[in-house]
Amino acid sequence: MILGANKVFVRRIGRELLLIGLAGMTLLSPAWAASAVPLPQLISSHGRYELKVDGKPYFILGAQVNNSSNYSATLPEVLPAIKDVDANTIVMPIAWQQIEPRPGRFDFSFLDRFLRQSRQHRVHAILLWFATWKNGAPNYCPSWVKLDNSRFPRVVDRKGRLVNSLSPLAKTTLDADRTAFAALMTHLKAVDPRHTVIMVQVENETGTYGSRRDYSAAASRLFNGPVPRRLVRALGLRPGTWTQVFGRHAADLFHAWNIARFVNKVAAAGKAVYPLPMYVNAALRGPFHHQPPRPYEYGGPTYNAIRVWKVAAPDINVIGPDIYMRSSRLYCKVLQQYHRFDNPLFVSETGNAPVYARYLFATLGHQGIGFSPFGIDYTGYSNYPLGARRIDAHTFAPLALEYRLLRPMDSLLASLSFEGRVYGVSEPDNRHSQFIRLGRWEAKVSYDMPMFGDSPYKRPRPLDGGAIIARLGPNEFLVTGVHARVSFALAQRHSNEFMIFNRVVQGTYRYGTWKFMRIWNGDETDWGLNFTSRPQVLHVHLATY
Numbered sequence: 415m416i417l418g419a420n421k422v423f424v425r426r427i428g429r430e431l432l433l434i435g436l437a438g439m440t441l442l443s444p445a446w447a448a449s450a451v452p453l454p455q456l457i458s459s460h461g462r463y464e465l466k467v468d469g470k471p472y473f474i475l476g477a478q479v480n481n482s483s484n485y486s487a488t489l490p491e492v493l494p495a496i497k498d499v500d501a502n503t504i505v506m507p508i509a510w511q512q513i514e515p516r517p518g519r520f521d522f523s524f525l526d527r528f529l530r531q532s533r534q535h536r537v538h539a540i541l542l543w544f545a546t547w548k549n550g551a552p553n554y555c556p557s558w559v560k561l562d563n564s565r566f567p568r569v570v571d572r573k574g575r576l577v578n579s580l581s582p583l584a585k586t587t588l589d590a591d592r593t594a595f596a597a598l599m600t601h602l603k604a605v606d607p608r609h610t611v612i613m614v615q616v617e618n619e620t621g622t623y624g625s626r627r628d629y630s631a632a633a634s635r636l637f638n639g640p641v642p643r644r645l646v647r648a649l650g651l652r653p654g655t656w657t658q659v660f661g662r663h664a665a666d667l668f669h670a671w672n673i674a675r676f677v678n679k680v681a682a683a684g685k686a687v688y689p690l691p692m693y694v695n696a697a698l699r700g701p702f703h704h705q706p707p708r709p710y711e712y713g714g715p716t717y718n719a720i721r722v723w724k725v726a727a728p729d730i731n732v733i734g735p736d737i738y739m740r741s742s743r744l745y746c747k748v749l750q751q752y753h754r755f756d757n758p759l760f761v762s763e764t765g766n767a768p769v770y771a772r773y774l775f776a777t778l779g780h781q782g783i784g785f786s787p788f789g790i791d792y793t794g795y796s797n798y799p800l801g802a803r804r805i806d807a808h809t810f811a812p813l814a815l816e817y818r819l820l821r822p823m824d825s826l827l828a829s830l831s832f833e834g835r836v837y838g839v840s841e842p843d844n845r846h847s848q849f850i851r852l853g854r855w856e857a858k859v860s861y862d863m864p865m866f867g868d869s870p871y872k873r874p875r876p877l878d879g880g881a882i883i884a885r886l887g888p889n890e891f892l893v894t895g896v897h898a899r900v901s902f903a904l905a906q907r908h909s910n911e912f913m914i915f916n917r918v919v920q921g922t923y924r925y926g927t928w929k930f931m932r933i934w935n936g937d938e939t940d941w942g943l944n945f946t947s948r949p950q951v952l953h954v955h956l957a958t959y
């Protein structure tokens with residue numbers, strides 16, 4: 415035991431010395447230092463995904479700031495919130511208007527300050543490139559772009575009216591955007607040799623509200639022509655015009671194809687200088703409403719367009735859903751839709767109201783690589799009714815509880831998840847219990863239970879429960895959660911064999927190392943394993959008698 419602990423200590427000291435050494439070397443030789451800390455990377459195997467940061471598995475416990483918090487003046491109101499929720503990753507916009515106010519004149523002073531302060535707060539960062547599209551519109555473009563319709567044309571709707579969304583078919587817009595993005599990535603590479611920034615979102619909620627596609631003459635000519643061979647081949651369809659191949663979905667998918675190709679070219683220009691993992695986020699469409707299609711943000715990576723996006727944008731590693739649906743039925747459906755063999759699940763945004771925090775557990779259960787609520791800062795803005803009405807430390811308390819619970823073992827969970835060993839569930843809106851099959855065992859997760867006895871509470875309580883179970887061996891499990899009871903039984907009930915807890919050990923993880931605290935028994939196990947609002951982690955050894 416002691417030897418093991420010493421080894422870990424020596425390894426950590428060694429790593430810290432290495433980092434101090436690297437920091438010194440950085441001044442002399444940034445190129446050498448850049449290659450010494452491994453580049454963040456997304457790896458995949460058998461349809462499962464793992465994000466590696468500093469060479470180790472990483473689960474993003476993210477916190478996205480509000481839209482206009484990307485200025486030095488707001489950092490004092492941002493960083494305390496990140497600390498309060500105990501996020502390991504801060505998600506920050508970098509606006510095109512901010513870095514290139516005049517063509518070719520770049521200003522990265524905010525980014526430099528932000529990186530310094532993130533490092534001081536010991537968090538990693540994700541940057542959001544707010545450029546040609548921010549919620550479909552060009553509002554974050556510099557004035558020399560968004561006010562010049564002839565050089566940077568807007569989408570034209572069916573009736574010939576201008577829409578506040580730039581056309582994905584304009585080469586001038588693409589060239590200006592990718593030049594600015596490449597400049598950003600070049601600067602980032604030079605100033606971030608330790609890879610504080612682990613991933614970059616390219617654009618934000620791309621697409622167009624109010625028109626299914628660009629109806630300009632040039633766009634319509636392309637729309638009436640053949641679907642590119644690459645796309646029909648990848649989808650296994652017969653060649654033809656857009657309408658012949660996709661019928662009534664043709665306009666939406668044509669727009670998606672063009673936007674995805676544009677975004678891919680921006681991402682590729684950035685990766686050519688600095689190949690960080692890159693992703694896009696989706697403004698969702700109702701997950702159950704195929705017929706008749708309701709208006710949505712056309713052309714973005716909504717679930718109906720994911721396959722088109724995958725073919726058009728191979729340099730985009732992840733398509734993340736922005737989930738602002740409070741209902742557990744809708745939320746879990748979206749998790750299913752974006753957890754795919756060809757796509758790692760990353761909840762790129764979700765509401766900051768307490769009711770959303772529970773979905774971190776279901777995200778882990780879907781082999782997610784991260785979870786990142788939106789609007790985590792104290793600048794005073796609230797995006798209610800999407801998120802919380804009132805914002806203070808109390809609002810973020812359920813999220814903070816979960817992050818505090820999971821952060822000490824985030825790397826362990828990411829690696830167990832990559833091996834397919836993690837199961838997770840969130841409290842449903844109208845159900846009292848859920849079942850998870852674990853080999854010969856079955857776990858029951860129930861909510862609304864007191865710690866003693868089997869009668870549920872009468873008074874309704876907030877929806878904030880969830881649990882995760884990781885399979886460490888055939889009869890051994892890591893179990894944790896909040897406001898939930900976890901019980902175990904044999905999946906196949908034999909007449910004369912019954913489950914017994916051999917040992918239920920409570921402990922803590924520090925730097926991935928398990929430390930024993932005590933054994934739970936008696937009241938603490940007689941009614942199942944009850945998780946409350948304390949960060950408690952158990953190793954459970956099951957047996958039969």
Ligand code: DGJ
Pocket residue numbers: 481549618619695736763788797800
């Ligand atoms: C989704 C967008 O991606 C965010 O930037 C923000 O505008 C929210 N919607 C709404 O607060």
